[in-house]
Amino acid sequence: MADRILANRDEFLRTQTIEHDAPVPKEIPQEELMRRMPRPLRHVKYIPVKNLVYFSKNNPPAFSYETKIKIPLAKDKLVVQVRNAGLNPVDLKIMNSYTRNMNRGVGFGCEFSGVVTEVGENLHGKWKEGDEVFGVYYHPNLGHGTAQSSIEVTPSKDVVLHKPSNIGFAAASGTLFCLGAAYNILDSLESKGQLSEKANVLINGGTTSVAMFAIQLLKYHYRIPNKLVLLCSEYGATILKSHFPDLCDELIFVNYVMSAGRIHKPLQDMINNRETISYDAETGQPISTPYDQGKFSIILDFIGGYQLLGHTDVLLAKNGAYVTTVGDYRADYTKDVYNAWDNPSANARKVFGRLLWTFDYTHFHFDPNAKYVSKNDWAEKCVELLESEVVKCIVDKVYDWKNFQEALDYLRKGHSHGKVILEVERF
Ligand SMILES: NC(=O)c1ccc[n+]([C@@H]2O[C@H](COP(=O)([O-])OP(=O)(O)OC[C@H]3O[C@@H](n4cnc5c(N)ncnc54)[C@H](OP(=O)(O)O)[C@@H]3O)[C@@H](O)[C@H]2O)c1
CATH class of the missing domain: 3.40.50.720 (NAD(P)-binding Rossmann-like Domain)
Known part of the structure; x- marks a missing residue:
């Protein structure tokens, strides 16, 4: 099959001058042809993101490739390549509140663990590429979620912390x-x-x-x-x-x-x-x-x-x-x-x-926004409790994010015995 395609392609290249809109002979699959054509080098000005979004509670989430993170990054931001997204009942409650179709995709998940891949200019003292982190990314009204391959985190707004080395990425994403x-x-x-x-x-x-x-x-x-x-x-x-x-x-x-x-x-x-x-x-x-x-x-x-x-x-x-x-x-x-x-x-x-x-x-209403952390330093105290193994996160199930529907169905039943976690693809 592959030989036939190559032969077709060589024949095609010998006999045709390729113009932008030139018709492609039927026997050469267009996708294959596109893949093999040399493309010009371009300067990448954004980080591509794959994310899970929904448009209303009536339509199940689907993968989207619309989001892009612009680089150079804003001075006060980090990019975290997400390893795991922890799910919570509040994610379902947020989803239930979108009763009508939105004109943009709404992400879900408000907890994450991952690795820092970009650091804004003002944050170089505290963060560096390769740092293993975990945190809460709570933007219910903006519709941003953690079930995405990379997220843009603002440490002055989002709780982001160095992940203790004694806990894994999955447990970390279900903790905070x-x-x-x-x-x-x-x-x-x-x-x-x-x-x-x-x-x-x-x-x-x-x-x-x-x-x-x-x-x-x-x-x-x-x-x-x-x-x-x-x-x-x-x-x-x-x-x-x-x-x-x-x-x-x-x-x-x-x-x-x-x-x-x-x-x-x-x-x-x-x-x-x-x-x-x-x-x-x-x-x-x-x-x-x-x-x-x-x-x-x-x-x-x-x-x-x-x-x-x-x-x-x-x-x-x-x-x-x-x-x-x-x-x-x-x-x-x-x-x-x-x-x-x-x-x-x-x-x-x-x-x-x-x-x-x-x-x-x-x-009790928990607002995990970073601006409230200084009241009692809860986030750093939680890290200390995790590092000293006073507390640990009990994980019930980890799902590949492709199986997000199973994960959401399991969580929705209300009988999980510990956290439900998504394993996010490295995109
Ligand atoms: N307001 C806030 O800031 C805030 C923050 C965190 C959580 N919450 C809310 O707090 C609640 C708990 O959250 P979560 O994530 O910890 O829940 P969860 O892990 O999803 O809870 C599931 C557990 O509840 C047990 N359960 C179900 N019905 C029960 C009943 N009638 N009596 C006793 N146990 C029962 C189930 O045990 P069995 O299967 O064995 O029955 C299962 O182990 C949720 O409603 C969440 O939205 C609110």
Whole structure:
């Protein structure tokens, strides 16, 4: 076949003067001909980028080659060749909010790891080509994402950090959004005097990624002596035990699946009866363990809704703190929309209003923009925690970015046990 093409081509070149619009004989595939024609050398003035974009939530993302990064680069920017893009539920919420077709592609992903390939003139002191980095690139309103072969990062706006050498690119790309959220929630509780060593913490959604970081921070960093009570599935409890075998005796698992619709009940029984009931995995026999920690001083809710909030009178100690990353409605990644306001039903608000004076309620919103970092230096602190192996990122699945649809479908189900990561092609 190749010989035939070459023979056709030689014949063609012998007999024709090639003009710009000269017709190409049918038997020579045009693509092949184009590939073999010498092209003039040109001065490259941009970095070509391959990225994943969508035009609305109704059309699946597709690869695009429209984006180009101009060089020389602006003085305050870096170019990072992306190795991995970490995915988060917020990416789905942003996607869900594009209900109509946009006239430009919207990128997705807000976390990345990669290698610096270009450094703006003003940044030469701190950064150099070849630096391994990770960070958060959070531009929900501009429609820029990290699922692209290269991104232009502005360190004064985007959180970008040197990647600790003890963590790989995949784990690094899934770390900062959830670790940053967990760190900032706990840091704020601590600064308000609510995270003392007497803290008794309940976590709704014990296997969410934010919770997995919160668990590590509470136990390894803040060294909270009380056991942490986690609402999770039975399988989730097994996963947590396998990742943190040293914490098996420090965690109490309460199965949310068995108490669907009334998850406060087993917790209320636990507090009132001063015992926890678990079930033997093989025999199914109940096992009673004493529980003497009383009501919770902190509830961290990573699932949302009123199932716990409506029962804070029996669950939360006076002057306790209730922090949710989700809000009034239970998270549903298939339809939740980015930046939707809480819109509670009148009844729910009544319950909420009746109890508000007894505890501190926070709907936490994480803004990972670099300009807020200096408030408590959370980004550098997270790097220290990673370097000293106080915390680690639990990765559930890594997908080749060509299989982005599988990755998004998996994330959308809301049952991942750790981060979902894309492996980005080196383009
Ligand atoms: N506001 C902010 O700034 C902010 C920041 C970070 C995250 N968030 C939000 O916080 C939430 C958690 O985020 P994430 O990335 O950590 O979540 P995630 O990793 O996607 O959470 C998935 C986990 O949730 C568990 N789960 C699902 N339904 C549950 C239920 N009813 N009760 C207990 N566990 C349940 C699943 O366990 P099983 O499969 O075993 O059931 C699965 O392990 C999301 O809604 C996210 O948007 C908000």
